[in-house]
Amino acid sequence: MTIRAIAIAGALAGAALVATGALSADQAPQGGGPRQGGLMRRPGDGRTPEFPEPTITQYKPRTTLKTPQHPTPKAKFPVIDVHSHQPAPIGDAQFAQVVQGMDANNLRVLVNASGTQGDRLVQAVGALKASRFKDRMVQFTDLDFRNVGPGWAAKAVAQLEADKKAGALGIGEISKAFGLRYRKADGSRLKIDDPELDAVWDAAGRLGLPVLIHTAEPQEFFETIDVHNERWLELALYRDRRYPAGEFPRFEELIGERNRMFRKHPKTTFIAAHFAYHANDLARAGQLLDEMPHVHLEVGAILAELGRQPRAAREFFVKYQDRILFGKDSFQPDEFPYFWRVFETNDEYFDYYRDYHAFWKLYGMGLPDDVLKKLYYKNALRLIPGLPQSGWPQ
Ligand SMILES: [Zn+2]
Numbered sequence: 001m002t003i004r005a006i007a008i009a010g011a012l013a014g015a016a017l018v019a020t021g022a023l024s025a026d027q028a029p030q031g032g033g034p035r036q037g038g039l040m041r042r043p044g045d046g047r048t049p050e051f052p053e054p055t056i057t058q059y060k061p062r063t064t065l066k067t068p069q070h071p072t073p074k075a076k077f078p079v080i081d082v083h084s085h086q087p088a089p090i091g092d093a094q095f096a097q098v099v100q101g102m103d104a105n106n107l108r109v110l111v112n113a114s115g116t117q118g119d120r121l122v123q124a125v126g127a128l129k130a131s132r133f134k135d136r137m138v139q140f141t142d143l144d145f146r147n148v149g150p151g152w153a154a155k156a157v158a159q160l161e162a163d164k165k166a167g168a169l170g171i172g173e174i175s176k177a178f179g180l181r182y183r184k185a186d187g188s189r190l191k192i193d194d195p196e197l198d199a200v201w202d203a204a205g206r207l208g209l210p211v212l213i214h215t216a217e218p219q220e221f222f223e224t225i226d227v228h229n230e231r232w233l234e235l236a237l238y239r240d241r242r243y244p245a246g247e248f249p250r251f252e253e254l255i256g257e258r259n260r261m262f263r264k265h266p267k268t269t270f271i272a273a274h275f276a277y278h279a280n281d282l283a284r285a286g287q288l289l290d291e292m293p294h295v296h297l298e299v300g301a302i303l304a305e306l307g308r309q310p311r312a313a314r315e316f317f318v319k320y321q322d323r324i325l326f327g328k329d330s331f332q333p334d335e336f337p338y339f340w341r342v343f344e345t346n347d348e349y350f351d352y353y354r355d356y357h358a359f360w361k362l363y364g365m366g367l368p369d370d371v372l373k374k375l376y377y378k379n380a381l382r383l384i385p386g387l388p389q390s391g392w393p394q
Contacts, residue, residue: 056233057355067348070364072340077373077393078108080380083173083212083273083300083327088116088139089127099133101333105340108136108377109387110331113173113212115142117163125167135388140212141168143200145178149185153199160200164207169386171204172212173273179215179254180243189249192257198264205268210383212298212327214273216254217243219280234356251277262292269383271296271325279305282316289323296383299339299375300329304352307342307362314365321371325379343367343375 086098090112102110116124116139124139141163143156160171182190192215204211216222220231222243229235235242255277262270272295278285279302288295297320299306306313317324328336335353345364352358367375373393381387 056359063349063361065349069350070341070345070347071337072344073337074104075106075336075340075376076344076369077376078106079326079376080109080111080387081107081328081331082111082271082325082380082384083113083298083329084110084137084331085114085173085329086110086112086137086331088112088114088120088124090124090131090137091127092131095127095131095133095137098331099136101331102136104333105336107336110137111170111212111327111380111384111387112137112139113327115140115168115172117141117144117159121163121168122166129167138169138384138387139167140170140172141209143171143174145182145190147185148182148190148194148196150196152185153196156200157203160203160207160209164209167386168209169384170210170212172210172214172271174211174213176214176217178213179257180217180248192254193261193264197261201261201265201268205265208385210269210271212271212273213258215258216251216277217241218277219251222248222251231356233359237356259288259292262295266292266294269294269296271298271327271383273298273327273329274300275302275305277302282309282312286316286320289320296323296325296379298325298327300327301357303339303342304354304358304360304362306365307352308358308360310342310363310365314367317365317367317371317375321374322379324375325383326376338362343372 087094090098098110102108112124121139121141128134128137128139141160144159178190179192184190184194184196201211218231220229221235221241222245223229225232225235225242231241258272258276270292272288275297276285276288276295278288279299285297289297326339328339338353341347341350342362342364344367346366347364349361349363352360352362377392381389381392
């Protein structure tokens with residue numbers, strides 16, 4: 001057969017399958033070049049498996065690949081986690097347990113980004129200061145976005161001033177609900193760049209309180225949940241992660257609001273949690289950092305994005321080595337080693353810890369030591385001056 005004859009035969013086979021209903025029109029081989037997913041048409045295309053197909057959760061082939069393995073239970077340098085969630089205040093027994101998990105990983109300090117205000121903040125900071133682990137955790141304050149309207153900002157600024165005096169070292173985590181769910185006193189959606197909030201973001205800059213802010217969610221959470229969605233399993237498992245059009249603002253709308261807000265407050269330090277949700281588009285992340293020197297990125301919950309593009313990610317981390325901080329979000333001592341392994345090794349094709357984040361394997365970025373030190377602690381020490389500053393490697 002000539003190439004043209006093969007192509008026609010393939011197209012005919014595809015058409016037959018559509019006609020018998022074995023494939024939807026959407027899945028059928030399309031005329032011309034590559035199909036969805038980059039597969040080429042070929043003779044015998046459109047076969048159906050002779051065995052019952054495993055489901056998305058069942059198919060877990062063991063790999064036959066043999067490559068050097070360097071599991072990394074402990075970070076090479078001490079680490080500050082700028083995005084942790086701990087009780088505020090934390091009890092002594094629980095703190096001891098957390099410290100055990102920290103020590104196993106070489107985590108030296110956690111930023112408790114379960115921010116809290118007023119009396120509760122005083123208690124939270126008091127519990128840390130009274131503890132035998134007092135150098136191992138610091139506390140952020142938070143903003144109360146209820147009833148934003150006339151008079152709200154003055155109250156919020158006064159609260160920030162009081163909380164700073166009480167020992168808060170920053171603000172956050174500003175919840176993803178800001179933008180997605182919070183309403184104003186008048187019932188309208190509270191937009192991230194609402195001018196009523198301007199005085200508060202400026203005050204954060206004036207008071208030297210960096211802002212850890214989580215905006216939107218992974219892009220796919222806003223898209224149609226079909227066989228092309230990279231986060232299909234996660235969306236099928238978790239109802240509260242779905243943001244259908246009509247009910248919620250769109251991803252781009254939220255990112256636009258956030259960036260306009262960032263732009264208005266160049267003297268305030270912002271740490272965009274979860275890599276600003278641009279870890280799947282590093283060029284875009286780079287544009288954000290290039291345009292706004294006061295914005296920084298944090299790596300929580302996006303490890304699978306970095307680990308599937310280790311060469312581009314390495315280049316990015318080297319180029320923007322002063323702008324990226326370590327943060328994990330959920331505190332699970334046995335999950336941190338996946339981060340150390342991706343950042344520190346050149347390992348190939350190893351497992352990630354959550355199948356609903358990523359159905360692919362991870363690869364190591366092999367970051368140089370001076371970049372690792374900035375990512376792990378030096379950038380945090382610079383941006384959050386109240387952190388314990390002594391005892392770190394040079
Ligand atoms: Zn968080």
